[in-house]
Every structure is written in structure tokens, then in C-alpha cells.
Amino acid sequence: MDYRPSRPHTVGRQIASPAPSPVKIIIAGGFGAGKTTFVGTVSEIPPLTTEAALTSASLGIDDTSQVGAKTTTTVAMDFGRITLLDSVILYLFGTPGQDRFWFMWDELVLGAIGAIVLVDTRRLADSFPAVDYFEERDIPFLVAVNRFEGAREYRLDEVRNALDVDPRRPIIFCDARRRESVRQALVALVRHSLDVVTSEEAQRGLPRANTRVD
Amino acid sequence: MSTDPANTPGPVVRPYAMTGGRTRSRYELAIEALVVTTSFGEERAIQLALEQQTIAAMCRQVRSVAEIAAGLRVPLGVARVLVGDMADEGYVRVHQQPDRDEAPDLALLERVLSGLRKL
Numbered sequence: 001m002d003y004r005p006s007r008p009h010t011v012g013r014q015i016a017s018p019a020p021s022p023v024k025i026i027i028a029g030g031f032g033a034g035k036t037t038f039v040g041t042v043s044e045i046p047p048l049t050t051e052a053a054l055t056s057a058s059l060g061i062d063d064t065s066q067v068g069a070k071t072t073t074t075v076a077m078d079f080g081r082i083t084l085l086d087s088v089i090l091y092l093f094g095t096p097g098q099d100r101f102w103f104m105w106d107e108l109v110l111g112a113i114g115a116i117v118l119v120d121t122r123r124l125a126d127s128f129p130a131v132d133y134f135e136e137r138d139i140p141f142l143v144a145v146n147r148f149e150g151a152r153e154y155r156l157d158e159v160r161n162a163l164d165v166d167p168r169r170p171i172i173f174c175d176a177r178r179r180e181s182v183r184q185a186l187v188a189l190v191r192h193s194l195d196v197v198t199s200e201e202a203q204r205g206l207p208r209a210n211t212r213v214d
Numbered sequence: 215m216s217t218d219p220a221n222t223p224g225p226v227v228r229p230y231a232m233t234g235g236r237t238r239s240r241y242e243l244a245i246e247a248l249v250v251t252t253s254f255g256e257e258r259a260i261q262l263a264l265e266q267q268t269i270a271a272m273c274r275q276v277r278s279v280a281e282i283a284a285g286l287r288v289p290l291g292v293a294r295v296l297v298g299d300m301a302d303e304g305y306v307r308v309h310q311q312p313d314r315d316e317a318p319d320l321a322l323l324e325r326v327l328s329g330l331r332k333l
């Protein structure tokens with residue numbers, strides 16, 4: 001929904017620079033896969049945490065089995081910020097690790113450029129839920145394989161097979177502690193999203209109207 | 215009385231007291247929606263409630279709803295309501311994608327890509 005303040009009291013303060021545009025990328029993956037590290041490595045602010053308060057009603061089946069009790073749970077998400085050119089501000093949101101908070105992602109992923117699924121090869125299966133989630137919703141994502149010390153060396157095609165992802169799905173190695181590696185992962189995701197949007201438009205046969213408003 | 219949990223030190227204003235019990239903003243503010251204080255908001259800041267003064271001060275530089283929530287240490291839903299109310303009054307301006315369900319368009323993606331390449 002478009003947003004318009006009811007009273008435009010800003011006439012005397014014309015700013016030459018273009019209106020700021022927020023964009024976001026979701027950093028997902030299993031427990032301890034390096035999500036917080038990834039966000040912190042490129043963020044221009046120390047990673048922040050925001051909490052969404054939820055009641056058990058929205059939690060669905062509660063595995064703590066508190067029958068009838070309406071409990072409030074908070075979900076914490078890490079996020080960081082990168083100011084890009086032309087007043088484009090990119091936010092990176094690290095998803096909560098726990099599986100049962102997926103419904104949070106639905107809100108979080110709305111309008112996102114896409115997602116990076118971090119994979120710890122010692123616990124490949126931990127990343128299945130994230131892969132399933134983004135596949136099911138047709139959200140552009142790539143798989144970034146973290147190489148932890150002591151983990152057996154996997155080739156990318158082995159990881160691809162294990163995760164059973166589409167051959168067109170980008171899959172890369174990534175060290176979440178290294179800025180250049182993280183930057184490259186972000187570039188690879190945005191390129192992938194561009195490819196996805198471009199081919200969608202080609203399929204529809206008409207360019208998507210540029211309706212951007214502040 | 216010191217054992218009464220209600221007396222333990224906590225936030226100056228309880229989150230849901232701030233928003234009069236409402237937790238859902240009438241506007242669909244995205245978590246990444248950007249908020250900037252208007253000159254009107256700066257003029258009136260002194261008359262605003264404390265938490266709104268804080269928001270007005272924070273958003274002299276553009277900040278997201280997520281950053282406001284983190285800065286005020288309130289849940290996202292509360293930050294949304296506070297910002298939505300301030301936008302209604304013209305104290306802040308909000309920038310977000312016109313359609314919250316749509317991914318950014320090609321032009322915006324290109325800008326993101328070139329920005330990341332120069333990072």
C-alpha cells in the first residue's frame with residue numbers, strides 16, 4: 001500500500017537528493033550457520049536487534065504444550081544496514097534460528113530482494129527448511145556454503161546434490177567473517193534476482209511499470 | 215514491596231501504554247520503511263510525547279522502522295504505531311516501496327548492484 005502523510009508540511013525544506021529507497025536481503029540458515037557474523041561483517045552500524053512480540057495464538061502449534069495459556073513470545077532478529085549510492089539503503093535481516101518462528105519470515109520477506117541461505121556443511125540438514133521455504137514462495141535466493149574448521153571439504157556440486165537445489169540456483173562458498181566474501185555473496189544474490197525479474201518480465205511479454213513513489 | 219515485580223526497574227514507559235493498547239498501525243509500514251523527520255516535526259518536537267521526541271531526534275537522519283524499534287527498545291509493532299501516528303500528524307515522512315508485496319523493480323535492483331560493486 002502506498003503511503004502518504006496526510007499533511008505535507010515539508011514544502012520549505014526541499015532536498016535535492018532523491019528520495020531514499022529502502023531495500024532488504026534476508027540472511028537465513030540453520031542454528032549457528034553464521035547469520036549474525038555475516039550481517040556484522042558488512043553492516044555500517046553495529047548489528048542491532050529488534051523484537052517482535054507474538055502471542056501463542058499466532059504461534060500455531062506450540063511445542064511447549066502450554067494448553068490454553070496465552071503466552072507472549074518475542075522473536076529477536078539481527079539486522080544491519082549498508083548505505084549504497086543514490087540514497088539506496090540496504091538492510092540485512094538475519095532470521096531467527098528457531099524453526100517455529102517461520103511465520104515471522106512471511107512478514108519479513110515481503111518485498112525483499114531475496115535471501116542468502118548460509119549452510120554449515122557439518123549440519124547440512126539444518127538448512128533444508130530455509131531452502132524449502134524460499135523455493136516454495138518463489139523468492140530468489142542463493143546458497144552460501146560456510147567452511148568451518150574441522151568440517152570435511154565438500155565440493156559445491158556435492159552440496160547442491162545434498163540440498164537438491166535447481167541447477168540454475170547459484171551456490172557459492174562464503175566466509176561470513178570476511179568482508180569481501182560477504183560483499184561477493186550479496187552481489188551474486190542481486191545479480192540472481194535481476195535474472196529472475198528479467199526472465200519473469202520476458203515471460204509476461206511486457207515491461208513492469210515503474211511505479212516507484214516515495 | 216521491593217519483591218513486587220511491578221516495582222522492578224523497567225522501561226520508563228511500558229510499550230503498550232505508549233500506544234494506548236493498540237499494536238497494529240493503520241498503515242502497512244514495512245520493517246525497512248525509512249522515516250525522516252519533517253521541518254514541521256522539528257518545530258513541534260518539544261511538544262511531543264517523550265518517545266516521539268526521541269523518534270524525531272533519531273530521524274533527523276533517515277532511519278528504518280527496525281532501527282527505531284531497536285533504538286527505543288520496543289517491539290516492532292509498537293514502533294510501527296508510533297511512527298504511523300507521527301506520519302499522520304506530518305511530523306515524519308515515510309519512504310517505502312509502493313507495493314510492499316513486490317520485489318524491487320529492475321531499476322532499483324540495478325542501483326543496488328552498482329552500489330554493492332563499489333562498496
Ligand SMILES: Nc1nc2c(ncn2[C@@H]2O[C@H](COP(=O)(O)OP(=O)(O)OP(=O)(O)O)[C@@H](O)[C@H]2O)c(=O)[nH]1
Binds near residue numbers: 031032
Ligand atoms: N570458519 C567459519 N566460522 C564462522 C563463519 N561464520 C561464522 N563463524 C563462526 O561460527 C559461530 C556462529 O556464528 P554466528 O554468526 O553466531 O551464527 P548464527 O547463524 O547467527 O547463529 P544463531 O543465531 O545462534 O543461529 C561463531 O563463532 C562465528 O565466529 C565462517 O564463515 N567460517
Ligand SMILES: [Mg+2]
Binds near residue numbers: 036037078094
Ligand atoms: Mg545469530
